[in-house]
Every structure is written in C-alpha cells, then in structure tokens.
Amino acid sequence: MTEIVRLPEPARARFAWFLPLVFAAGAALGSLWPGHGGQLFVIGSLAGVWACFLVSSGTDPVGWLLPTLLGGLPVVWLLGRLLDRLRADGRLFAIAMAIVAGLAGYVLLQGYGDLDRALEHHGGIAGYTICAVQLGSYGATLLLLAIEAGRGGAA
Numbered sequence: 471m472t473e474i475v476r477l478p479e480p481a482r483a484r485f486a487w488f489l490p491l492v493f494a495a496g497a498a499l500g501s502l503w504p505g506h507g508g509q510l511f512v513i514g515s516l517a518g519v520w521a522c523f524l525v526s527s528g529t530d531p532v533g534w535l536l537p538t539l540l541g542g543l544p545v546v547w548l549l550g551r552l553l554d555r556l557r558a559d560g561r562l563f564a565i566a567m568a569i570v571a572g573l574a575g576y577v578l579l580q581g582y583g584d585l586d587r588a589l590e591h592h593g594g595i596a597g598y599t600i601c602a603v604q605l606g607s608y609g610a611t612l613l614l615l616a617i618e619a620g621r622g623g624a625a
Contacts, residue, residue: 481554481555483554485549485550485551485554485560485563486547486554487550489547489549489550489611490543490547490550492607493515493517493546493607496514496515496601496603496607497514497518497535497538499600500514500515500531500597500601501531501532501535502532503593503596504531505593505598505601506593508530510578510597511534511601513601513605514601514602514604516604516608517542518540518543518545518546519538520541521537521540521542522538522541524537549611553611553614553618556618556619558614558618562614563610563614564610566609566613566614567609569606570605570610571602571603571605571609572606574602574606574609575602578598578602579598
C-alpha cells in the first residue's frame with residue numbers, strides 16, 4: 471500500500487519583510503526626532519543600536535542610523551522569518567502591536583509626571599509616537615513567538 475505524503479505549503483514571507491520595514495522606517499524617523507540626547511532613538515531602535523558600540527558612529531543620532539540599520543535589520547528579519555515559519559496570525563500581530571504601542575507610549579509619557587514637561591523635554595509627540603510604535607512591534611513579535619511556539623506552529 472502506498473501512502474501519499476503531502477508537504478506543507480511554504481510559508482509566505484509576510485513578517486520577514488514587514489518587521490524590517492517597520493524597524494527601518496522607525497529608525498530613520500527616530501533619527502530625525504530622537505528625543506533629548508537621542509534617548510527615544512536608542513530605546514526605539516534597541517534591536518540594532520548595539521552596533522553603534524562596535525564602530526565609531528559620532529555623537530548624534532543621524533550618525534547612529536547606518537550602524538543601527540546594519541545591526542538591526544538582520545535581527546528583525548530573522549524574527550520575522552521565524553514568525554512566518556510558525557504561520558503567525560497577522561491580525562493577532564496587529565492587535566498586539568496596537569496594545570503594546572499604546573501601553574509603551576503611556577509609560578514613556580508618564581516618566582515626567584506632566585505631559586507638558588515630557589513633551590518639552592523630548593521635543594514633541596513625534597519622538598514618543600515613533601518610539602512607541604517600534605516598542606509595539608518588538609512586544610507583538612515576542613508575544614506572537616511565545617503564542618505560536620506554545621501552539622506548536624509548523625516551524
């Protein structure tokens with residue numbers, strides 16, 4: 471008796487391009503609105519800012535952009551690829567990203583006790599928003615990795 475073995479369909483590369491796109495856009499915009507002393511840029515671009523310590527990149531966030539992208543894009547691409555292989559749900563990712571970004575923005579703004587002081591210290595709401603969206607993508611990625619790995623995804 472012959473059995474027919476069906477191989478699973480290859481995973482579509484949704485997250486493998488989406489996560490690097492969010493990271494690159496967030497890092498580029500974060501270098502334009504970095505917050506006081508580049509603090510919001512460093513927090514938001516955490517996946518790649520470590521590369522700035524390996525090469526001399528200057529003292530301003532615009533100089534940190536290239537090493538951050540070179541260090542972070544492969545990291546988030548690999549995480550996105552893993553989410554694709556686990557066949558993570560894009561809707562769940564969007565919901566988790568929105569919730570985590572909202573919570574991250576709230577926590578970032580609460581660090582000064584007063585909204586006006588926080589906005590004055592970091593130069594406006596743009597830096598906070600960019601940082602919160604980046605943190606939302608990191609949190610949603612980690613949450614979905616835990617959920618899909620626990621579900622026994624098709625890795």
